[in-house]
Amino acid sequence: MAAPFPFELVSPERLLFSGEVEEVVVPGVEGDLTVLKDHAPLMTTLRPGVVTIGEAGGKRTRLFVRGGFADVAPNGLTILAESAMPVEEFDAAKLEIELQDANEVLAASKTEDSRRIASERVDQLKSLQMTMPGV
Template sequence: MAEGFKFELVSPARLVLSEEATQVVVPGSEGDFTMLKGHSPFMTTVRPGVVEVTVSGGRIARIFVRGGFADASPAGLTILAEQAIPVEELKADVIAREIQDAEEDVADASTDEVKRVAQEKLDQLRAVFAATTPAGH
């Protein structure tokens, strides 16, 4: 059995998860990475996606994060997320309506900057929606 390490996921609203983990898969801005005990230290930004945490005992927690930072060290991993929502709390129908509204905002954008911001929001919502319908889980 793999050795555990300290894992914390924090959002501006609360401490979302603080567990002894054996593995954490993180959607890093340069690509997904897997954290195991004793990982070399580094810091990276996190893109919207699902953090998959295998806690000691084998249970898997899946949490959607929207951006933030990950700080890895040999002792553990801390993620400071802009937003973090357990996947089981995401509602696909609500997100689908928000995506439709965001698509209209992109289509109606009057300037390049307004369009860029609207497209970023749409991309984030699509990432949230994808988290509500995980393939292979």
């Protein structure tokens, strides 16, 4: 059993989680990372994905985040998400519409910069489709 540490996940709308946890899997821009008690301090940008929270007794909570920052400090982990919601509230139909819109923006892009940005958005949304249940 891992030692517990404090964790909070906050979005602009609300506090989604606050409590003692044993581990948190974070979707960092450079890959997923697992945070345990006494993890080395770091700050990373988040990519859209699922934060998996491991609580005492084996309980798992999954929250979808759409970007933000994770701050691992000596006093615990804080995630400041651009947007977040429980995975159960995730809407696959809305994601499909966003992907269609992003593909249209990509097709209409006229400059190299706008194509790069639109292409990154399409890639993010496709990646998200693969990670979300029921999608």
